[in-house]
Amino acid sequence: MSRRNLCRIGPMILVTALSAGCAAHLQTKTVQTSDTYDLWASRMQSMPFVIHQKDGQIALVDVHGDPWRGSTEGLEDGSVQRVEVYEGAFAAPSATMCKAPMAPPRSGITASSDNVVAAICDRDRTVVSFSDTIRPRVLGSKTEYVSRVRHLLLEGIWESVAQEPEPLHT
Template identity: 65%
Template sequence: MPHRKPCIGIMLLVAALSTGCAAHLQTRTVQDGDTYDLWAARMEHMPFVFHEPDGHVDVYDVRGNAWTGPTNGLKDGSADRVEVYEGHFAAATGTMCMPSASALAAGNAAGSANVVAAICDRGRTVVSFSDKVRARVLDTKTEYVPRVRHLLLEGIWESVAQEPAPLHT
């Protein structure tokens, strides 16, 4: 019996730490056909395009390694991809998947540094989020890219468009 008290304390600490997520999901753009399973499978083969505040762009795969696939269609918005913008944003916008620089201009909003990200079905935003993240976390792409994937899929999973249908189809 004496071993239960430390275990309960550790479980409470883990639960408290796990609820401290600063991400805000934007799910209004999710459509009926945007299922968790569909986008989980597609994201396995999609580039994650990271835009830094200075305009530098890096592209990663779903595991956070350098992208080795095709890059055609990334600049003009004709390819499926995940767009990730680092900077100072009020919130994720519906224009993040447009091939214009309008999303970059929003990076100068007042407030603490954050990230906004979206799954882009070509020019359409499927789901997006904003997330406050420390630079050291963001710099470790092999850790942060899977978080981006998880948050975007969670947004699809939690969206009203998926109700009352099953979560996985």
């Protein structure tokens, strides 16, 4: 293969690799102007991540993926700030993911299409959410996956129209 052909193919390979890694779909319409990246990055340091596993078990972890050592009061009725994460096969994050009683979003994808939906919950209000395709080995590492959940949720706030200097009016 000539150097010229490599120069043409190189950028195509790069674009393909980058697009393959971008499986998350952010839902940012619920972000308000008061929901800043810095505010929620700080709050997430002391919020539980409630991970609803496919087998029906619930894991409570902190922002580092370690077992949650804080209070569990208010988690069942949705009266505390938290991050809700559902593992399974879902079409999209549900608008009611943060409302009590907690119910998993409705399935909408074939059983072989594992994904995760997650949201920052300011009590019963969804701040930002996303849907992300995921491999089982990544789900097995809570520290690795919680870091991804945190990153995607904060990215959603950062990229939202509400965070533009002069929000667009439609």
